Amino acid sequence: MLMPLSPPPVVDILRFNTCGSVDDGKSTLIGRLLYDSKSLMEDQLEALERSADLTGGGQINLANLTDGLRAEREQGITIDVAYRYFATARRRFIIADAPGHVQYTRNMVTGASTANLSIVLVDARAGVGEQSRRHTAIASLLRIPHLVVAVNKMDLVGWSEDRFREIRAQFEEFLPRLGMRDVQFIPLSALGGDNVVAPSPHTPWYAGPTLLSHLEDVHIGSDWNLHDFRLPVQWVNRPHHPGDARLHDFRGFSGQIAGGVVRRGQTVLALPGGIRTTVQEIHTYDGAVEEAFCPQSVTLVLAHDLDVSRGSMLVSPDRLPGGGTSLHAKICWMHPRALQPGRKFLLKHTTNTVQAVVTGIEHRLDIASLEPQPAPAGLTLNDLGEIRLRTARPVFYDGYGTNRLTGSFILIDPGTHETVAAGLLHPPTEAVRPEDTDYAI
Amino acid sequence: MSGYQLDHLQHLETEAIHLMRECAGEFERPALLFSGGKDSICLLRLAEKAFRPSELPLPLLNVDTGHHFPELNEFRDRRAAQLGARLIVRRVEDAIAQGLAVPAPGEISRNRLQIPTLLAAIEEFRFDCCIGGARRDEEKARAKERFFSFRDRFGQWDPKNQRPEIWNLYNGRLHGGENMRVFPLSNWTELDIWEYIGRERLEVPSIYFSHRRACVRRGGQWLPVSELAPPRPSEEVRELSVRVRTIGDIISTGMLESPATSVGDIIAEVAAARVTERGSRADDRASEAAMEDRKKAGYF
Incomplete structure (x- = not known):
């Protein structure tokens, strides 16, 4: 009998997003990935064939697979982020298909914020446009570790290696400024399936991987911060159980660990308040555990009865976050009404929502040059820029580069309740000093 | 490499628990939609994982179309009782009697009539958040939906204007009368659901497993014979070994010929399937935009 040499490898998840201009063929590319990797089901194909007979003159339109809304099929564009799922023997994949049209850039940010990898599509005929730059800049801003530049519609430029190199050179001109390190260029035709799943006979000059084999192989080391323990408290777990003595006194703090590792018996600091205590129990539904790590969801029972509630954060006293009411951040502005200094918002950071006022706009990023520019008119829809904020209560945070979960926030309009901005915090200039925070016991 | 690594189910689980707790933290009066189907069974286990040892801080809500499989309702009631959860059932039948839901002439399906029944229940209990078990891989209008899906005062979904x-x-801010639908299983696939049921050893209604049942061939699928859906004179009744893959109403749910008698068998069957789960739901096959239209009107 054959014995397995090692336990089966953990099947991991690669999340990626696709972006490009209108008509670059994103939806077609995803349709092709699903079709050629045999991830499409017969009834989906039949539905495609039916709609092909009705509207496509008999030609199957792979874009109809992802363009699920009526308005999208009518206008032939993607309006919102569509999520697709497929699996190979190696990996599970979650695709966020983000719209290309400039007015939907906020949806691209939505799709990209959780991605490990970003695919930027370029029409080989058109070359690098403002949208390609914007999308690459957003991928860089969000610190997506891997980038694929898919040069699509190569069939329409006669599979010209020169054209491919030209586009590559256009990208390489601005990539260094964005600090993108892992970039893979792939010449392909989504419509014909060349270099998507199977290597193309038309590109003998290209020695690199197909898109799918790159997606399967790319190394996605842990995106999670495993160094600085952070637990934003989501919910206080108090059973109030009159009949059960043990449950009567149970008081746990539930949340998803946003950084680091926590062990039973460890000292933690509760913010705000700054009181030290020890972790008495790490409770889970499946029993108490000795340690837990990011991004697990747990409930901590502490040795002391502290004033801790939703919005508080439990942290490692040796690796303190920054804290304060003055924040400095990059943002993507997502609302048609321009952002002007002085406007007030609700700022949601981890599980903590506080009032905030924008005290200044430092600059906006010029997409053409990727250089900062003055922003006398404020930030307009889809602008990337840098701002300063003051909050009504202290926020405890890390730089976005150190921890995506404790370094990010959204701004909510207090009147309309719309989400109007995504923010990425600069590293704190100094760690929180617990002795300065209010004691409340 | 550190050993601090989660597999794909553990990833999906912690994401869903986080969403559950955000609901408890952000909303005044959340409810959990529980039908007894496989997705909501997972949802309920995730609620236990999120909130135990406390009581579940939200009631269970089910809209009973009156066309449910009896096995499903029996399971629903028993499971809710086991967990000591409060179960609220609102019936389409009653909504019709009260004039809240009005069937079109000759309309037999209760699918559309669930919508006003659900909206009336939301109003009756002033629920500001309903947690549902919908998954994005089910249907292409679902594929566009957020975890926190905002509904206006009329319960409508506006796909062009999602947060x-x-x-x-997640932004859970609402004005009075507005409502959030929250879908913690958004990123789960049908296969993930069954693998989780297997890992957690969750009980599911018996109709998910192979059993003998009288069926007729109609519209390209095997429909179960019942009092609500008797065979037509021209139809031949066949006794088959079948199971349900997805549960809708008894008059519109296609049965799958299958020998699967265990969760392991089902996992193998789903992994090899060449047809989607919703391929057996007549309600979704009505038109290219059937689901989109129902969601805009306030469907789950």
Whole structure:
């Protein structure tokens, strides 16, 4: 009998997003990935064939697979982020298909914020446009570790290696400024399936991987911060159980660990308040555990009865976050009404929502040059820029580069309740000093 | 390499628990939609994982179309009782009697009539958040939906105007009368659901497993014979070994010929399937935009 040499490898998840201009063929590319990797089901194909007979003159339109809304099929564009799922023997994949049209850039940010990898599509005929730059800049801003530049519609430029190199050179001109390190260029035709799943006979000059084999192989080391323990408290777990003595006194703090590792018996600091205590129990539904790590969801029972509630954060006293009411951040502005200094918002950071006022706009990023520019008119829809904020209560945070979960926030309009901005915090200039925070016991 | 690594089910689980707790933290009066189907069974286990040892801080809500499989309702009631959860059932039948839901002439399906029944229940209990078990891989209109899906005062979904959802920061702010639908299983696939049921050893209604049942061939699928859906004179009744893959109403749910008698068998069957789960739901096959239209009107 054959014995397995090692336990089966953990099947991991690669999340990626696709972006490009209108008509670059994103939806077609995803349709092709699903079709050629045999991830499409017969009834989906039949539905495609039916709609092909009705509207496509008999030609199957792979874009109809992802363009699920009526308005999208009518206008032939993607309006919102569509999520697709497929699996190979190696990996599970979650695709966020983000719209290309400039007015939907906020949806691209939505799709990209959780991605490990970003695919930027370029029409080989058109070359690098403002949208390609914007999308690459957003991928860089969000610190997506891997980038694929898919040069699509190569069939329409006669599979010209020169054209491919030209586009590559256009990208390489601005990539260094964005600090993108892992970039893979792939010449392909989504419509014909060349270099998507199977290597193309038309590109003998290209020695690199197909898109799918790159997606399967790319190394996605842990995106999670495993160094600085952070637990934003989501919910206080108090059973109030009159009949059960043990449950009567149970008081746990539930949340998803946003950084680091926590062990039973460890000292933690509760913010705000700054009181030290020890972790008495790490409770889970499946029993108490000795340690837990990011991004697990747990409930901590502490040795002391502290004033801790939703919005508080439990942290490692040796690796303190920054804290304060003055924040400095990059943002993507997502609302048609321009952002002007002085406007007030609700700022949601981890599980903590506080009032905030924008005290200044430092600059906006010029997409053409990727250089900062003055922003006398404020930030307009889809602008990337840098701002300063003051909050009504202290926020405890890390730089976005150190921890995506404790370094990010959204701004909510207090009147309309719309989400109007995504923010990425600069590293704190100094760690929180617990002795300065209010004691409340 | 550190050993601090989660597999794909553990990833999906912690994401869903986080969403559950955000609901408890952000809303005044959340409810959990529980039908007894496989997705809501997972949802309920995730609620236990999120909130135990406390009581579940939200009641269970089910809209009973009156066309449910009896096995499903029996399971629903028993499971809710086991967990000591409060179960609220609102019937389409009653909504019709009260004039809240009005069937079109000759309309037999209760599918559309669930919508006003659900909206009336939301109003009756002033629920500001309903947690549902919908998954994005089910249907292409679902594929566009956020975890936190905002509904206006009329319960409508506006796909062109969804709130951006960035990182794991969910905006749960509402004005009076507005409502949020929250879908913690958004990123789960049908296969993930069954693998989770297997891992957690969750009980599911017996109709998910192979059993003998009288069926007729109609519209390209095997429909179960019942009092509500008797065979037509021209139809031949066949006794087959079948199971359900997805549960809708008894008059519209296609049965799958299958020998699967265990969760392991089902996992193998789903992994090899060449047809989607909703391929057996007549309600979704009505038109290219059937689901989109129902969601805009206030469907789950």
